[in-house]
Amino acid sequence: METQEKKYTFKDFASDQEVRWCPGCDDYVILRSIQKALPEVGVKKEDVVFISGIGCSSRFPYYMDTFGIHGIHGRAPAIASGVKLANPALSVWVITGDGDSMAIGGNHFIHVLRRNIDLNMILFNNRIYGLTKGQFSPTSSVGQKTKSSPYGNTQPPFSAGELALGAKARFFARVAGNSPKEMTDIFIAAENFNGTSLIEVLQNCVIFNNGSFDEFTDKTVREDKQLHLVHGEPMIFGKNRDKGIVLEGLKLKVVELGKNGITEADLLVHNSEEEDPTLHQMLVRLDDPIVTGIIRSFQDLTLEERADALMEQVKADSDFSKTDDLFYSGETYEVR
Known part of the structure; x- marks a missing residue:
């Protein structure tokens, strides 16, 4: 993608739309963090696209002064894949929630990670369906009381990190929703990564699941309950x-x-660049302390690079260099 001609500030990426999330929601932190990250990666505004599904997080494209698509439930990765493959020069971001990506969108979620298309995904995980008013989601805890589980949820939750690495994600990071500096740094690293990057944000829903991650993210305990990883540094x-x-x-x-x-x-x-994901899987499963930061950042061929290499190989092995070669190959005859 082309680099920007002028130096942007976060204000250049803020649209003129009124931001309408509940007061105190971590979504505001995520929004400001991405608006601060984009000027640092040197991409032109007209080369940035935000694509969302359905949910509170999916209002995101309206609040960014970039191109955007508000898609349908769970299908943002499919739309984003088409956008990126049609115009590889674009910086493509998928905005999704735990219900949007790991329930109805689960199939699209795992396959975009498997394919390793060069795009970025921000997963807002608040362990609840917020926009539809508080039903349990695929990441809700066992026993969690919600509008659709008044006596307690009986379904074991997905771990976004385990699911992602099981789908062969090459880049996975996790960050608390109240950590804007770490979040901005991770967004910059994700954009600079060549391949699919997934960032799970432990995001608080103040209305329907307030305090969901307090045991890890509250300011009074987070230093003792979070292990923030940095590549090449001891844990x-x-x-x-x-x-x-x-x-x-x-x-x-x-x-x-x-x-x-x-x-x-x-x-x-910590070695985030290790190809073998065994230790990375152990880190995403650790719960005391919980692990944040860039857990995995293994550089691998992208779908685009594999497709381009195959195309060049087929062309090199082919007897045809143009369409006429194909038309006049084999047995031909003329009608007089």
């Missing part, structure tokens, strides 16, 4: 930076630095 966390992660057998284990002779040298060092 350290804690308010006093005194906790870390080691591999014990086939499990990740939390240890205290300075206790039992444990030093920083004993800790796992």
Whole structure:
């Protein structure tokens, strides 16, 4: 894609539409974070497209001063795939929710990750259906009381990270909805990644599922309950930076630095670029602490690159260089 001719600010990506989400919703943080990220990646406004499905998050394209498509429930990845393949120069973003992408849109969700088309997906995960007024979603917890499960949800939830890596996602990141700086940095990294990037935002729904992720994201506990990964750095966390992660057998284990002779040298060092997803799967499953940051960022061939290579191979092996060669090949006759 072409680089911008002038330096944008976040205001250049804000549309003139009134932003209408519930007061206190993390959607505002996500919106401002992407508006701050786009000027940093150097893309022209006219080369950016936001595509959404159905849900509170799907109002997003109206609030961005870029091109956008408000699609139908669960089908944003399919629309985005067509847009990107038709014009590879575009920066294409899919905006989706946990109900939109992992329920009715589950098929499209896993296959866009498998194909590895060069686009970005932001998954607003609030563990609830917000726009339809509070039914349980595919990520709702067992026992969670909602409008459609008044006595408690009985269905085990999907883990977005496990589902994504199972679908061979090459880029997966997770970030708290109240962490704008980390969010902006991840959005920039996602846009610079060549392939499908998926960012799960642990987003609070103040009306129908308030406090859903408080045990990890509340300011009073997040330093002790979140392990924020950085490629090439040891896995350290804690308010006093005194906790870390080691591999014990086939499990990740939390240890205290300075206790039992444990030093920083004993800790796992994060490698987001590792092709084997085994450790990345273990990290997305960890729940105390929960893992945030860029968990996986493995560079692989995209669908576009594989298709282009196949096309060149077929052309090289073909006896035909133009349509006339095909028309006049084999046995031909003339009608007089």
